Amino acid sequence: MSRLPLLSPTEAPPLARVWYREDGSASALTRSLASAPDLLETLMPYLGQVMGESSIDLQTKELVIVRVSQLNGCGYCLAAHRPVAGEVGVPDEQLAAVCDDVPLDRLPPRERALVEWVDRQTLDPGGIDDELVVRTLKHLRRDELIELTLLAGTITMLNQYCTAFRIPPPR
16 A cells, blocks of 8 residues: 555646546546655656666667666566566566676676666665776767666656555556
């Protein structure tokens, strides 16, 4: 049971209603954030920018999202994004490697470097050393690494929010 009310469109403040679909539906995350419409108005475009397609493909972004959510134990984000990762083309073997305790050595070198970066950033950011930076930059441009680092941090924030408030995962 959520620790926050999950507002229906009629309960939501007018500023928050724009984030509901035409049929009145919205994710549990959106419905929980509707209680803070000013924040929702700022957060949603930011999330769209960070999580949406850019110079980095959606497969890579979804791989990062599910890995960070797995590390942080966020049931909501895993339930919401694991199917999306499959839909955008993340191979099943890669999903298994980042979500199901399958050895990471089965990942291609680029994804393995990316997962190593994300793991360290999420679990021990002070432990990122020059060697890891160099190794990761063999597979990603600097701007891509910056973007994926911000994505991983944003997902950690959402993981903590969803877990703390027990936002129910999508079915």
